[in-house]
Amino acid sequence: MGQRYARIEGRIRTFIEQQPVFFTATAPLDGEGHVNLSPKGRSGSLVVLDEHTLAYLDFGGSGAETIAHLREEGNGRITLMWCAFAGPPKVLRVHGSGEAVFRDDPRWSELIGQFSAADGPGARAIVVVHARRISDACGFAVPFMDYREERTQHAEHFGRKSDEEFAAYCAKKEHVGVSLDGLPALPLPLPQRSA
Numbered sequence: 074m075g076q077r078y079a080r081i082e083g084r085i086r087t088f089i090e091q092q093p094v095f096f097t098a099t100a101p102l103d104g105e106g107h108v109n110l111s112p113k114g115r116s117g118s119l120v121v122l123d124e125h126t127l128a129y130l131d132f133g134g135s136g137a138e139t140i141a142h143l144r145e146e147g148n149g150r151i152t153l154m155w156c157a158f159a160g161p162p163k164v165l166r167v168h169g170s171g172e173a174v175f176r177d178d179p180r181w182s183e184l185i186g187q188f189s190a191a192d193g194p195g196a197r198a199i200v201v202v203h204a205r206r207i208s209d210a211c212g213f214a215v216p217f218m219d220y221r222e223e224r225t226q227h228a229e230h231f232g233r234k235s236d237e238e239f240a241a242y243c244a245k246k247e248h249v250g251v252s253l254d255g256l257p258a259l260p261l262p263l264p265q266r267s268a
Contacts, residue, residue, distance in 0.1 A: 078207040080124035081167070085207065088165060089121060092155040093220050097129075097200075099142035099151050099171075106254040109138035116223050117189035122201070127153065127167065130188060131198040133243055134227060137259040140198060141252030143171045151202055159220065162212035167204045174199040177264035195231030197243060197259060239263065 078085055089095075094114040100106060113119065118130040131140065143149050151171035157163045174180050175198050184199050231239060240263040243249050250261040 075208055075210040078209075081121055081127070081204060081207060082124050085165065085209075086121050088157070088163065089119070089127075089155055092157070093223075094155075095119065095129075096154045097139055097151060098154070099139050101142055101145055101252070101254050101256060102148050103254065107138065107252075109142065111135070111139060114223075115227060120187045122187065125204045126201065127204070128184060128187065128199055128201045130196045131173065131200050132195040132227065133197050133231060133239065133246070133249075134195065136246070136248035136253070137250075138248070138252050139171075139200065140173045141254075141256040141258035143173050143200065144258070145256050151200075153202060156212055156215045158215065158218040162215060164210040164212040164215065166206075166208055166210075167202065168206040168208075169202050169204040171200055171202045174201055175260060175264045176266045179267055181267045194228050194234070195239065197239075197263060236265075 081089065093116070094112055096110060096112055098108065098110045100108040113129060115130070115132065118132070119127065120129070121127050139151070143151065149170040149172065151169060153167045155165045174184060181199065184201070185196070234242065243259060243263045244261050249259050252258045
């Protein structure tokens with residue numbers, strides 16, 4: 074039986090911090106626009122900032138739909154979801170509002186220090202999520218799957234790029250500066266890191 078929670082604490086926080094993968098979902102306000110659902114996983118790239126706030130590193134490598142939906146005026150809706158592939162069955166969702174903190178934002182230097190992946194290669198933004206609803210569900214239909222290890226290709230690939238090369242990479246990727254639906258996404262050229 075599902076349950077709602079007033080805050081991210083105790084066993085809920087522990088559950089979040091133990092999961093090797095989570096998913097984000099956003100959509101534009103236009104009902105004809107594309108719904109976006111993304112898997113996230115690099116170890117150390119998600120943190121619980123307080124009982125109602127989480128943050129994760131947004132990496133290069135794909136489009137920027139999440140950022141576009143969060144930036145859209147009057148929007149900002151986001152859902153994060155975790156599911157247990159091991160242990161007791163559980164699906165946990167955090168519905169809320171999100172904002173993208175870019176590398177030139179004065180908050181960048183304070184926030185980036187919260188991550189054990191500390192400014193891992195390829196970080197282009199930090200997504201901060203303010204929880205409005207925290208709830209779980211049974212997860213009885215989620216299969217058991219064994220976690221083997223982190224994939225290292227993403228960090229290795231972007232670890233070989235200088236900041237200038239990474240900015241050039243972002244600038245040439247389709248649907249990074251503008252979303253699939255034509256919404257402003259990642260600011261280009263990629264902002265320099267704030268001191």
